[in-house]
Amino acid sequence: MTPHFIRQLVIHTICNVTGASHKEVATLEWVKLNTRDWEQVFSRLEATLDIQTGMLISVERSFSIETLMHALYAKLTDNIVT
Known part of the structure; x- marks a missing residue:
């Protein structure tokens, strides 16, 4: 899965x-x-990507799409077993 995707x-x-x-x-x-x-956005992203982001319990309700993209990509690549 690419960062662009x-x-x-x-x-x-x-x-x-x-x-x-x-x-x-x-x-x-x-x-x-x-x-x-x-809650809806992060529930759906976590379900689709099958990961836990910790963002559901965050008190902050704003984010950068670019920063989130990189965080999700890192989380996904950390979960890959080689």
Whole structure:
């Protein structure tokens, strides 16, 4: 799974939860979500990627898509058994 694919998955998930357009979300430097949307986005990402991010319990409700993409990619590659 490439970082680009993960970025697109994050954007797609945010769009599905919030109803925002792909273009709108893709251009955001920071994404700020209410609690319900936060929980939905991270529950879906964790379920899709089969990982635990710890983000569901975070009190912060905003993030950079780029930073999240790199964190998810690192988490996924750490879970690969070679």
